[in-house]
Amino acid sequence: MKKGRILIIYHSRTGNTKIMAESVAEGVKEEGLEYALKKVEETKIEDLLEFDGIIVGSPTYFGLPSAEIKKLFDDSVKYYGKLEGKIGGAFTSSVNIGGGNETTIMGIIQMMLIHGMIIQGTTKSDHYGPVSIGSPNDKIKKDCKELGKRIAKLVKKIRG
Numbered sequence: 645m646k647k648g649r650i651l652i653i654y655h656s657r658t659g660n661t662k663i664m665a666e667s668v669a670e671g672v673k674e675e676g677l678e679y680a681l682k683k684v685e686e687t688k689i690e691d692l693l694e695f696d697g698i699i700v701g702s703p704t705y706f707g708l709p710s711a712e713i714k715k716l717f718d719d720s721v722k723y724y725g726k727l728e729g730k731i732g733g734a735f736t737s738s739v740n741i742g743g744g745n746e747t748t749i750m751g752i753i754q755m756m757l758i759h760g761m762i763i764q765g766t767t768k769s770d771h772y773g774p775v776s777i778g779s780p781n782d783k784i785k786k787d788c789k790e791l792g793k794r795i796a797k798l799v800k801k802i803r804g
């Protein structure tokens with residue numbers, strides 16, 4: 645495993661989650677860590693092994709992560725036990741304020757916890773991870789950037 649690298653994986657059909665992912669990447673970059681920004685369709689399960697931090701973004705579909713994101717985690721069972729101690733984070737885009745966005749984030753975090761990953765919440769904004777209603781505005785983009793920074797700082801702290 646290479647030190648201090650972060651993988652940002654996202655699924656996005658209409659572009660909202662993609663914009664969020666790009667802002668997360670900006671935050672990681674600001675903290676001086678290497679990162680890869682990948683569409684879920686382009687992500688290989690082996691990629692998960694190569695990074696210290698894994699941040700996953702999904703649109704909210706029926707209050708849950710999309711099938712594409714779920715499939716990635718289902719396939720990741722191949723490396724069950726090998727992601728232990730990696731740092732995770734999640735974000736989502738939905739159409740409604742109460743449209744199941746937090747349950748989507750918790751779904752991703754739940755899968756990460758089952759992998760033994762480490763999750764940090766925040767007191768500063770959306771507690772579980774950034775949520776955008778439709779296209780992300782400047783505040784949400786800032787929150788996404790902060791997520792990237794938060795995960796990068798934690799990776800640096802833990803990995804030294």
Ligand SMILES: Cc1cc2nc3c(=O)[nH]c(=O)nc-3n(C[C@H](O)[C@H](O)[C@H](O)COP(=O)(O)O)c2cc1C
Nearest residue numbers: 656657658659660661703705706707738739740743
């Ligand atoms: C199959 C499907 C299910 C959806 N389910 C929800 C939902 O439960 N709650 C909600 O607020 N929005 C729902 N949406 C809307 C998307 O979450 C929203 O348009 C999101 O911004 C799309 O992200 P994207 O632009 O990254 O693809 C759904 C959209 C689709 C296509």
